[in-house]
Amino acid sequence: MFTRLIELVPLRIIGVMARRKRILNVKEGLAQSSFNLKLDVPKRKTKNSVIVATIGLVGSGKSSVAQELARHIGATIIRGDDIRVELRKNGSGYERAWVIAENVAIGVAECGGNVILDSDFVDAKKRASVRERARRAGTHLFFVRTTCDFDVMSQRIRENDPGEFFNLATSNSTAKDKGRDVKFREMDRRKPLHYRWINEGGGKWVLKKFPFAIFAEIDTTDFDSWKHKVEQYSKRLIAN
DSSP states (O other): HHHHHHHHHHHHHHHHHHHOOOOOHHHHHHHHHHHHTTTTOOOOOOSSSEEEEEEEOOTTHHHHHHHHHHHHTTTTEEHHHHHHHHHHHHTTTTTTHHHHHHHHHHHHHHTTOOEEEEOOOOOOOOHHHHHHHHHHHHHHEEEEEEOOOHHHHHHHHHHHHOOOHEEEEEEEOOOHHHHHHHEEEEEEHHHHHHHEEEETTEEEEEOOOSSOOOOOOEEESHHHHHHHHHHHHHHHTTTT
C-alpha cells in the first residue's frame, strides 16, 4: 500500500522531501568528486537525452543489460556499487550513494548525454526522487526491469567475479571468495521486494506487479534472446 501511495505523491512534494536528504558531507563530496573523474561520457545516439534506471535482483543481469544498452544508445553507466567503493575509500557510509548517483546522472544529462543508472530502483522513494530531478532537468526517464531464472542467477553468482564492492564487504564467511556469499545474502534479502510467495504446488516465488510504468522488462535467462530485446528497445529509445 505504501508503495502505491508514494507513486501518487505530487513531484513537487517529493522534491521538497528529497532535497532535505541530498546534502553531502565532506567525505561523501570527496567520493562524488573521485567518481566523477572516472566517468566515460560517450556521444549519445538518441534524439533526446535520456536516463534509464534499472530494477532487478543481484544476478538478474542489470549490469549486462546496462552495458549492452549503453553500447546501442551511447550512454554513461553509473554503477551503484562503484559509488559505494568510493564512499568506502573515503571512510563514509552508503546511505547517500543514491544521492551521488542522481547528482552525477543529472550532471551528464544536463550536458546532453545519456545515462544508465545501474542500481536497483525497486524502492519507491528512490524512484520518486530521480523522477522529480529528471523532470526538472527536462530529461526523459525510463525504468528497465531485469528478471532471470533463479537457478541461472545462482549460477552467475557462483561463477562470476563478485567485484570489488562485494569482495571487500564485511562477512563472517571465511571462504577465499566470500564476495559470492555476500552477493547470495543480498539476493536473499531483497527477494521479497521483487517477488511474492504463493503456496501452490509446494510453494513458489512469483514476480510482483509494480504500480508504475516499466519501459522494458527483459528476461536475461537466455543469452541470445535478451540481447535481441535490448536491441529492439534501444531503437525505441533512439527514436524517442
